[in-house]
Amino acid sequence: MRQQITDSGGLFLFEKKVTDFVINNNKVIAVKTACNNTFTADAFILATGHSARDIFELLNDKKILIEARPFALGVRIEHPQQIIDGIQYHCDIRDNDLPPASYGLVQQVNGKGVFSFCMCPGGIIAPAATSPGELVVNGWSPSKRNNPYANSGMVVQVEIRDAIDAIKNEELKIKNVENDPLLMMRFQQMVEQKCYNAGGGNFTAPAQRMADFSNAKISATLPRCSYLPGLHSVNLQQVLPGFIYQSLAKGFIEFGKKMKSPNNSFFSNEAVVVATESRTSSPVRIPRDKDTLTHPQLKNLYPCGEGAGYAGGIVSAAMDGERIALELAIVLA
Template identity: 50%
Template sequence: MPETVFFDLSPERAADPREVDRAVAAKLGRRIDAGRYRVVRRSIDARMARIRVRLGIQVYADGETVASDRPVFGYRDIGNATPVIVVGAGPAGIFAALRLLELGLKPVVIERGKEVKPRRKDVAALNRRGILNCESNYAFGEGGAGTFSDGKLYTRSKKRGDHGRVLHRFHQHGADKQILLDAHPHIGSNRLPQIVSAMHATIVSHGGEIHFSRKVTRLKIVDCRAVGVVLDDGRQVDGAAVILATGHSAGDVYRMLADQGIAIEAKPFAMGVRVEHPQKLIDRIQYHGRERGPFLPPASYSLVRQIDGRGVYSFCMCPGGIVVPAATQQQSVVVNGMSFAKRNSGYANAGIVVETRLEDIPDMRNTVSLGGLDYQRTLERIAFEHTGGQMVAPAQRLVDFVVNRASSSLPACSHPPGVVASPLHQWLPEPIRLRLQAGFKAFGSSMKGFFTNDAVVVGVESRTSSPVRIPRDPQTLQHGSVTGLFPCGEGAGYAGGIVSCAVDGERVAVAVAGFLQD
């Protein structure tokens, strides 16, 4: 078995293969040929003023070769195999479909949005002209919300499945091999569309189906078993099972389930704002006043505090990114973040959100299970009203927001449709506002320079997680009262982010295969 060793180098030395060779020899006490080892891990330690790159090196003994641990994905040409309906073509749905192919089942993917190429035109129209297509936008369409995002490929939850398989599957479809090494890998929104298209090609070339611009309006249930779906044009699509992987922005799916008497339940979620700083400022803070230079990436941060019994934390931090309009309904404003592969926008943004529980919601309208969803949508409409009825986003300087002072002007902001000065401190719900204000002060204490009026707070960040969970059995992964219905991914309340959604998609595909074999 190969030996794995770890050591630290300066960023400059870590970027030079000859220096890495010398460091490996010094670590092992002997000279070793470059073909006899490989880098398997790379991370940056910027906790001290002396910034280091930590490398993990796998070294092979005499007679051994640098063997690949890449998994083999055995996609089958499934022909007339049993069809399984997959509702949603986000990370959970796509990875479920790919895994179904390996298991000899036919994925029939139904996506309300468009393919990547026409979807890009709709996103461009939203960015440049403020024209929102409610079915094709940053949330809906091929690849889901992950397609036009930073493309972060790391997760804190590594016990639910093999996240390494997910990274290798991305690499197989065109992602840079660096994602297999970096401690915090990302792809970038400029590269993700091509990768998503390559996955599409794999599914279709092996006999799977993907149908775009088709919305599911009802589940077809016979004798308490899901046997297909009904589309918005009235057509029925039959399958041996249904994987529901619709994402957390598909609020109409939750209402569809409730209307059909299928159990759903409210769960805690998070809402807040997105804050944007100049990237050079974040670099100076995180790299201890040092110029970043060519050997270090744009600096990021991860922040969390407990404020008055609730977590206040950073979410989806995008170094070198931009703030994007992520609404899916007219007369609403939602913001999110994304970045390109080079992360070179000149701005750093992150969601700063507050844990929200049912007892924090003042008016639980409709049913309790949909109360959180209603709360989300109400806040998004309020944000829209404070823009003067435009697709721009309401914004306020950071210090002004914390001290309850209206901003007479705003710094430059990356949000493509633009921003308009708005007193967020006056209209954000008090449980969110007060905790955000205290959280920003605390973050400023731990990151000197973070708390500044050169930063802008943009509202609202309301889609960090699903406010609803679709219950499923922890062993079979099926809905508790509907056989053959497999809730999946972030929209069902079981994942968060690209990798964990993909892992959940693969798990559910395996569970479907087991169910159909019984």
């Protein structure tokens, strides 16, 4: 892909962090980078991903319109793969011709959606924080899917009102929280910081066995886990926002009723709950006109991909990029 772009006259500039936009007459005329370079262009695609908090802060500081966006937050859970195989294939030992089993679960709990996200058969729980003092986990599977564990995000829909209430409960001092476009990002950051502190620092993650989690009981021991920085046993009820904890605690029990076999149940103390899975999608939307695909205030700025709020995952982010590129090819022709 890079070769084709270079052959067509494109240029790649790595290690160039955008730190400012130069704006004139409702247009971006240049971007500035950390090393004080300035790049001018006729149009700009802004595709900095859902964790570019500095870019969200920059847009907000420059009074460029952005909006708080509902997203989902929760935990990652990990079972021995053998339990998931046993439930899905109704067997004790998976036949070698079968792939490690996966699952997808969704449940309404007290009017809130609780669902599995990014299930990774034979996978690994990975640290995914982007700033010091914050704890974020994510998951992935190696191509052979041959790790002995099955992990999945388990998340709860977070609405604007939920975040406002949670921030007020924690007595965080945020000015005019109801109208803050960065409200959902601040909520996300607050939970990540609480999890970092609860884990004891050094990216050790706060964790609890699954049945203990739903019974609000600290686990005396924790099972082996693929998360390399390690786990620290805590009562996650005291770490997660109340509505997240309540929804997950009930959701796990319901999932156990849906997913079980004579010898195995999804709701099991052999599974471990690891906090926090908080980067499911962008907590901010950068608005754009549905026809021109440009920002409503800046006529040559094209918000794009997951960070702008128009994609959720690799394929949809790539397709959004294609859409913007096609539009630009027409506009700049």
